[in-house]
Amino acid sequence: MGLTQDNLGGDPTGQLYAWINSAFYFAYIIFQYPGTILGKYFPQNYWLGIAATGWGVCCTLQATSFNFAGLFVARFGVGVFESMFSPNMSLYFTFFYTRKEIGKRLGIWFACASIAGAFGGLIAFGVQHIVSSVQLWKLLFIIEGIPAICFGIASIWILPDRPETTKYLTEEERVLAITRMSRGGKKEEEGTLNKAHVKAAFKDWKIYVYGFVYFGVNTAAAALGAFLPTVIAQLGFTAAQAQLLTVPPYAVGAVLLIITNFVSDHYQSRGIPMVFASLWGAIGYLLLIVSTSVGVRYFATFLITSSTYTVIGLAIAWFPYNMGSESKRAAGIPIFQSIGQCGSICGSNIFPTADAPRYFKGFGLSCGFSFATCLVAAGMTAYFRYENARRDRLHGEVDRNAPVDTSDADLSPGFRYTV
Template sequence: MQSGVTQPKYQRGGGWSNRSGGGLDDNYELYKRIRDVEIDLAQNKKVLRKVDSRILPVLMVTYFLQYLDKNCINIASVYGLKTDNHLKGQEYSWLTTLFYIGYLVFQFPFGYLLQHLPIGRLLSASTLCWGIILITTPACKSFAGLATNRFLLGAFESAVNPGFVLLMSMWYTTSEQPLRIEAYYATIGISTMFSGLIGYAVGHIATGLPRWEYIFLIFGAITTAWGLCSLYLLPDSPSTARFLTLDDRTIAIERVAANRQGIKNRVFKPYQTIHMIRDPKTWILFIMAVSGQVPTAAVTSFASINISSFGFDTLSSNYMLIPGGAVQLFGMLLGGWVATKWAGMRCIVMLVANSICIIGSGLLVGLPDSNKWGRLVALWLCYLQNLGFSMSLTMISSNIAGYTKKQLTAAVVFIGFCIGNAVGPQTFISSQAPHYPVAYKAMLIAYTIKLLMVIVLYIYMWMFNKKRDKEQAAVPVSEKEAIEMGMHDLTEFENKGFRYSL
């Protein structure tokens, strides 16, 4: 337990007292109906199937569009966007950086809104807004216009990643989360393959608007329409979900209460800010996010440019994105399945994925320019980096308790995500085109740092669990008490029945 912080106290038979106020979970009234009832396996599976059939498809489509929309500038870059907007020097790199600056600036504001407002409607509204912004991109005719557009696009997309992490902890048990997170995150791979096909198709348009403008108009229109659909489809919480019966809602709440984290609490608790700051996991995950995202530019906004630099023509540089997308898709689904099938495998999955990325970036640094196919395969290996990052998100959804602490931790981690993504494009120095030696060396260094941080994270959580086991032996805490503490919005430092998922 953290010292110097006002702690809630458990009164056996009398509940919890908490001077910070707002201790009860938003779903507590429904939870009380079933907390002493044992749910049979058939009921559990029935509700899980309903949740999977509604929540997962919405998350998958939204994430697919989010990734496609922010990276469609990559396709547009080889179809005249630079020329028509008179981009010079590092200005194209700055368009990617400015997206993540907008993403960074709005992390804490959206974190606050995600805690206080209905989460489903907020995420749907942000989807609608960024779709509209994307449609307006062809109106930009200069670097200043594109810079403003990209900043706003990043601002509205910034709600999605932390919002989805919070949704995972609201709807799924700890053991169910890895595969579900990877399922929606794996749409990055589908998006990469799809963008390659769209880029190839747009390349054959010979009349009408400049070809790069079609990309933003098509993707923006699709996202705007989906934002309207999401307003109807995405629920705000298990207790208000219209697609579930009243009995199903109580079972959905009881299932997730077993995580010992609660579900959602709209009251901001200042003391949990202190817990977040003092938690080593916060800063380990932050460093992992920064180092893991520095190389992202190589497989997103600079992917087509990189492939062209290997010696492939413009059309080939787009359809050669498809194998990289396949690596992402199947790698993430396999990693999610492994981490769900066997307990204690999350950090192992991250270590394996990151090691493969180190091999890929090492080959990019060491292979001669004449070996274009070897360099291409090396780039495809680096697409596994998203498995490592997405798996690290389960550390927030599964291993952070206290809703204020959870949303603040998510905000800090995604600020690190933004910093890494903002720095990455700047390693592609225009004067070094087309070989970019600094960029590839930066990738190798960043992957190595992340690998070390994964090891540190595993050791810290393993030691924490061992210490808790010893405390439990001296002063037992029942499972029922641990779950009750979670529904009273206590952090993992306060809840002595909490253990980390490794």
């Protein structure tokens, strides 16, 4: 839409655009850990509302940039506020929903990311047809940034804080909510942090395996967000048509994500759905590599988009609840997500303009990561089933809905993993 010509001197190699795209992830990785740990000390409605408002401000400020440096700084700011928001949302949902309910809730929430991709394409298509003295790419940032500011400010008053402090609940409802928070675990006091559990998070090999899974799937997610319109344009469509044609893959991705998470909650299985979702994504990349048919390659974008968002949706519902305590989640979520966002930097740089139109390097790496995620998810499922069975033999079977002493987080004898 003219950004590279106005701000990046035409960017013939595509490398400057890749750096701009990566700026978000640099900030996200650097500030994610303090952004999640500090969030535990503040009212959640204020923390999340301020994060969303700041995100909107920085998004809008991108429209004021006139060179690479200005755009990079504004984009970096978007990443700072995103690091305060997304990881804390995964933690925030655990305050209100049990492990049997959280999959579909987080699935619906994360499906909004896929739906946003669809609306982003529609908005971009519409903006390209506006006759204006203001550059169209600037209008796009303004149109996408200002609503985030408005909703962010509103959410400070609309969102409830934790169940024990929010004013939305009666005392009877509050007691019930706190009881639900302790199912399969033990609720922590508001504004406290168990430092032993924070240290345990850094030593837990499982969190680094989660990080590897997240690395692979975020490679694909970042590539989708930045390059899907370009890939579709290479199939022979105009830039405006390509923006419009990104809508159906994102819409289908949102629907499949929600369906998969509902099924996952019903059967209390996260790993097996992740295996199948990763597999169909890998097949999608293979089709992009081997096929020259426009129809087949466009169909492949449906497989890839639905796979990417489904795997991320399952991951954010699966991984946090296997950490055993609020403090370990507060430390563990940013650890595995920081590793994962390194994959986003990778995904932002594996589709250089020189590789068009086949992009063998980008598609090949993403295909390999999808197959690897499939294998790792299967391995983790087998491990969790084995560990649950071992604890049942040693300590007896437990009621998953009863409070459990999790003073040793997920290593406590009464804790059972979600598989």
